[in-house]
Amino acid sequence: MAIFTLGINHHSAPLAIREQVAFHVETLPQALSALTRQKPVREAAILSTCNRTEIYCATEQPEAAAEWLAEYHSLEREAIKPFLYTLSPRDSVRHAFRVASGLDSMVVGEAQILGQMKDAVRLAENAGTLGMHLHKLFQRAFAVAKEVRTSTAIGANTVSMAAAAVQLAERIFESVSSQKILFIGAGEMIELCATHFCARQPKQVTVANRTVERGRVLADRFGGHAIRLDELADTLGQYDIVVSCTASPLPIIGLGMVERAIKARRHRPMFMVDLAVPRDIESEVGELDDVFLYTVDDLAQVVASGIESRQAAVIQAEAIIDTQVDSFLHWMESRDTVPLIRSLRDAAERNRRHELDHAMKRLTAGDPPEKVLEQLSLRLTNKFLHAPTQALQLSDAESRQELQQAASRLFHLHPDDSPGH
CATH class of the missing domain: 3.40.50.720 (NAD(P)-binding Rossmann-like Domain)
Structure with a gap:
C-alpha cells in the first residue's frame, strides 16, 4: 500500500476551476465514505480550503481517486485534467509536510492551513477513513510543522x-x-x-x-x-x-x-x-x-511581495522537511517487511516449542540435564540454519553471490569468522 496525493491548488488552477471541485464541510463525511467504498482506495482524507482541494489516499491505483473526484462534482475528467496533479509517494509525503508548515500557501508561513489540515484529519478519523498509513503521515506532518515554526523564522512578520x-x-x-x-x-x-x-x-x-x-x-x-x-x-x-x-x-x-x-x-x-x-x-x-x-x-x-524576505527561513524549513521525508519513507518501507518478520518469528517459535517439548520428555525419561541441553542447542541451531544453508547450496552461480551477501548482512558475518581465526 502506498500514499498518493491528488488535487488542485492555487499554483495549478485559477479560482474559476478551484471552486468547481471544492467540498463543503457538511458533505465531506459522505464524500469520504463514497470514495473509500471504491476498493482500490483503502484510506482517504480530503483537505478543501479556498486555495486547494486535495485528496490524500492510501491506494495502489491513484487514478481511481482522480476519476471519483471528477464524477463526484459532475465534471468531465478532461475538464480538470490540465489542472490536476498526482504526486508519487515520496512527493506526497514531502507535500503534506510543506502544506502543514505553511510553505505551500499563498502567504508563505501562514499558520491557518495547519488548523485546516487538523480539521480535515479529525473529520476523516470520525468518518472511519483514516487508516494507519495516513494517521502516521499526518501526525508526522504536524510534528514537522511544529519543528519548522520553532526552529526557523518562517512565521515572522507574515502578511495575512x-x-x-x-x-x-x-x-x-x-x-x-x-x-x-x-x-x-x-x-x-x-x-x-x-x-x-x-x-x-x-x-x-x-x-x-x-x-x-x-x-x-x-x-x-x-x-x-x-x-x-x-x-x-x-x-x-x-x-x-x-x-x-x-x-x-x-x-x-x-x-x-x-x-x-x-x-x-x-x-x-x-x-x-x-x-x-x-x-x-x-x-x-x-x-x-x-x-x-x-x-x-x-x-x-x-x-507576494513579502515572500522574498522569508526565503532564508524557507531554505531552513525545506532542509528540515527533506530529513523528515527520508525518515518517514524509511518507516513506510519497514512496514512492508512486517509480514515477513512475523512469519519468521512464528516459524522460530514453532521450532522452539517443538524442541523444548522434546527436551522436557528426555528429562522426564531420566537423561542427564547436561546432555539434554547440549542436544537442545544443537537441534535448534540445525533447524534454524537448515533453510538458509540449503538455499545457498542449491543456488545457481548468478544468485549465489546475492544470497551470500544477504547472509553476511543478516547474520553480521565477516571473512575472519571461520573456525581457526
Whole structure:
C-alpha cells in the first residue's frame, strides 16, 4: 500500500476551476465514505480550503481517486485534467509536510492551513477513513510543522490575507475609520478580517450570517450589530466595505443586488472582498463602475511581495522537511517487511516449542540435564540454519553471490569468522 496525493491548488488552477471541485464541510463525511467504498482506495482524507482541494489516499491505483473526484462534482475528467496533479509517494509525503508548515500557501508561513489540515484529519478519523498509513503521515506532518515554526523564522512578520484586504481598502478610501463595514459570514476568516479592519476603528460594523445568533456573538466583540442574510438586499447599499466568506455553494450577492446598492449610494465607491470558494459574489459584479471587487487570487498578488524576505527561513524549513521525508519513507518501507518478520518469528517459535517439548520428555525419561541441553542447542541451531544453508547450496552461480551477501548482512558475518581465526 502506498500514499498518493491528488488535487488542485492555487499554483495549478485559477479560482474559476478551484471552486468547481471544492467540498463543503457538511458533505465531506459522505464524500469520504463514497470514495473509500471504491476498493482500490483503502484510506482517504480530503483537505478543501479556498486555495486547494486535495485528496490524500492510501491506494495502489491513484487514478481511481482522480476519476471519483471528477464524477463526484459532475465534471468531465478532461475538464480538470490540465489542472490536476498526482504526486508519487515520496512527493506526497514531502507535500503534506510543506502544506502543514505553511510553505505551500499563498502567504508563505501562514499558520491557518495547519488548523485546516487538523480539521480535515479529525473529520476523516470520525468518518472511519483514516487508516494507519495516513494517521502516521499526518501526525508526522504536524510534528514537522511544529519543528519548522520553532526552529526557523518562517512565521515572522507574515502578511495575512486579512491584512492585505485592509491594505487594499486603504488604497480606495483615505481612511477606514470613516467607513461602514459589512462582514458576511462568521467563520475563522471573517473573524481574522474583522480583527484587522476593526483595529482601524471603522464608523460602523455589521455582521450578516445565516444564524443570526452566531453573527451577534462576533459582532458584539467589535461593538457592532448582526443581521440575517435575507436582509442583505435591503441594506447592502449602506456599506462602503463588504467582506464575505461563507460556505454557500452558490453566490449570495448577485449582479442585480449590487447594481441596486450602487444606485442607492449615488455611485459612491464600494470596496468588496470575496474570500469564499466557491465565490459568494458573482464575478460580473467586478465589471461595474464604482465597485472594486477582489478575490483570494487578487489578494495573493498583494502579499507576494513579502515572500522574498522569508526565503532564508524557507531554505531552513525545506532542509528540515527533506530529513523528515527520508525518515518517514524509511518507516513506510519497514512496514512492508512486517509480514515477513512475523512469519519468521512464528516459524522460530514453532521450532522452539517443538524442541523444548522434546527436551522436557528426555528429562522426564531420566537423561542427564547436561546432555539434554547440549542436544537442545544443537537441534535448534540445525533447524534454524537448515533453510538458509540449503538455499545457498542449491543456488545457481548468478544468485549465489546475492544470497551470500544477504547472509553476511543478516547474520553480521565477516571473512575472519571461520573456525581457526
